Amino acid sequence: MYSELVMDHFSNPRNVGEVEDPDGVGQVGNPTCGDIMRMTIKVDDADHITEIKFKTFGCGAAVATSSMVTEMVVGKTLEEAAEISNRTVAEALGGLPPQKMHCSNLAADAVHLAIEDYLTKNGRSDEVPKVLKKASL
Amino acid sequence: MRSVYFDHAATTAADPRVVAAMMPYFGERYGNASEIHAPGREAHVAVDEARAKVAAALGAGEKEIVFTSGGTESDNLAILGLLQKLQPGHVITSAVEHPAVMETVRFLMRLNWEVTFVPVDGHGLVDLDAYAGAFRPDTRLVSVMTANNVMGTIQPIADLARIAHERKVPFHTDAVQAVGSIPVNVDELGVDLLSLSGHKLYGPKGVGALYVRRGTRLSAHMHGGGHERGLRSGTENVPGIVGLGVALEITAEELPAQQPRLAALRDRLIKGVLESVDDTVLLGDPVDRLPGNACFSVRYIEGESMVLQLDTKGIAASSGSACSSDSLEPSHVILAMGLGAEEAHGSLRLTLGRENTDADVDRFLDVFPGIVQKLRAMSPLYVKG
Numbered sequence A: 001m002y003s004e005l006v007m008d009h010f011s012n013p014r015n016v017g018e019v020e021d022p023d024g025v026g027q028v029g030n031p032t033c034g035d036i037m038r039m040t041i042k043v044d045d046a047d048h049i050t051e052i053k054f055k056t057f058g059c060g061a062a063v064a065t066s067s068m069v070t071e072m073v074v075g076k077t078l079e080e081a082a083e084i085s086n087r088t089v090a091e092a093l094g095g096l097p098p099q100k101m102h103c104s105n106l107a108a109d110a111v112h113l114a115i116e117d118y119l120t121k122n123g124r125s126d127e128v129p130k131v132l133k134k135a136s137l
Numbered sequence B: 001m002r003s004v005y006f007d008h009a010a011t012t013a014a015d016p017r018v019v020a021a022m023m024p025y026f027g028e029r030y031g032n033a034s035e036i037h038a039p040g041r042e043a044h045v046a047v048d049e050a051r052a053k054v055a056a057a058l059g060a061g062e063k064e065i066v067f068t069s070g071g072t073e074s075d076n077l078a079i080l081g082l083l084q085k086l087q088p089g090h091v092i093t094s095a096v097e098h099p100a101v102m103e104t105v106r107f108l109m110r111l112n113w114e115v116t117f118v119p120v121d122g123h124g125l126v127d128l129d130a131y132a133g134a135f136r137p138d139t140r141l142v143s144v145m146t147a148n149n150v151m152g153t154i155q156p157i158a159d160l161a162r163i164a165h166e167r168k169v170p171f172h173t174d175a176v177q178a179v180g181s182i183p184v185n186v187d188e189l190g191v192d193l194l195s196l197s198g199h200k201l202y203g204p205k206g207v208g209a210l211y212v213r214r215g216t217r218l219s220a221h222m223h224g225g226g227h228e229r230g231l232r233s234g235t236e237n238v239p240g241i242v243g244l245g246v247a248l249e250i251t252a253e254e255l256p257a258q259q260p261r262l263a264a265l266r267d268r269l270i271k272g273v274l275e276s277v278d279d280t281v282l283l284g285d286p287v288d289r290l291p292g293n294a295c296f297s298v299r300y301i302e303g304e305s306m307v308l309q310l311d312t313k314g315i316a317a318s319s320g321s322a323c324s325s326d327s328l329e330p331s332h333v334i335l336a337m338g339l340g341a342e343e344a345h346g347s348l349r350l351t352l353g354r355e356n357t358d359a360d361v362d363r364f365l366d367v368f369p370g371i372v373q374k375l376r377a378m379s380p381l382y383v384k385g
Helices: A004-011 A060-075 A079-082 A086-092 A098-121 A125-131 B015-022 B037-057 B071-083 B098-107 B128-133 B157-166 B238-276 B303-312 B332-336 B343-346 B358-377
Strands: A026-028 A033-043 A049-057 B065-069 B089-094 B114-118 B138-145 B170-173 B193-197 B208-212 B281-282 B294-298 B347-351
Touching: A004 A060, A004 B303, A026 A098, A033 A060, A033 A098, A033 B071, A049 A098, A049 B065, A060 A086, A060 A098, A060 B303, A079 A098, A079 A125, A086 A098, A098 A125, B015 B238, B037 B065, B065 B071, B071 B098, B071 B138, B071 B170, B071 B193, B089 B098, B098 B114, B098 B128, B128 B157, B138 B157, B157 B170, B238 B281, B238 B294, B238 B358, B303 B347, B303 B358, B332 B343, B343 B347
Parallel strands: B089 B114, B089 B138, B138 B170, B170 B193
Antiparallel strands: A026 A033, A033 A049, B065 B208, B193 B208, B281 B294, B294 B347
16 A cells, blocks of 8 residues: 555654754644644744654554655745645655545645744744745645 | 464455365366256255355254355345335444445435434443334344454344344344354344354355345345345355355364463453553453454554554554544444544554464564554654653
């Protein structure tokens, strides 16, 4: 069912944990639906995501997409990170079974929510629509 | 890496003796059992002998056994075969049935039948009061499984059938998980219809049987050449039927020794898991459960993840989590026991079988706590105290 790359990210997930004193936090999902992802980020003065960590309650695809999205996002600017979508995450993993695509949605959404949280906390909520305009919500 | 198979409720390996008995019927004794010539007669005799074996294993008469393609077809034949010619009325079933029963009664609901899904308690046992109170003048059938595929709970079928018969209602039981694991006798249970499946009892896939008590009026669900006394058309799957007969013969012989052996292994596994992993509960009835079933809910982590991690260690298991099902719905069985979606998502089902040994249990207990720890470290729900 899962590609080798998905299984690699599942067995050896990157960036597990919580960023200390996060600049932005994004959490999606709930126990009822069976998937919860939590992203914490650190952002520098030039809007680069310098650190990102994840915690996930969910299946193999949920863990793999969380891990992959953190690898894709670290070092990027907020705008670049906002362009990452469920499709790009799934592609980066070499594809996901159709019934697991919703997991990649959650991973991208959690990152976007963390970005939104950072902007809002820093009095920049007016920028949210501009930064997240390319996000698939 | 040592391989451990703990998913016998999903399927079992066909016993080598079963496979050996089946082989001649593919290429050598390949006749069509309905033909009158020598090859046909040879096949016919094999089917008759298998029928006798199945009947003997259940305590039934040979004429009361219908061969099908498996448990799902037997369930469909029992329910639709009994009801399809009647005016829409009422059916009683439980809230924890296998989809082969549940979806068949749901199909009937689309044809204007009404169904009561009797609730179960926290262990998955049918609520007897609710059950007795569900009967109506237009109740035409009861269908309650003998033992559950998810958490292993064994229902009090003899009591349930008796209550149904007091009200003159026929009783069907899906015994797919029970036959071969616990003693099943159609007169002791008092059932009118009983489904069983070959591949759950070390027989081949693609074959099963339906027990139909003499006097029970069934109509065909598979139409065609009139096989199985008009009840189930289709050229007999002779190799499969032969295999099923031998598989049942073997389980009948070996059950007295296997049942306590498996129960002891299962109990050691349960004890080991509950002692080595916090925030974990056993699902299902602690006493009235299948000898090989150990089903747990592990808090803070998700079932498919556990199954995948175990798979990387060569251990096969399954889960009732939403993510591990095609429908993305959590197990209705776990929800019916009053547990929440979270408990369903964290479920892990281990079902032991004939070839499992103490070494398998040891191997599992060696790796499982580490897996739980790794997944909990990753979980947003696990906040260390």
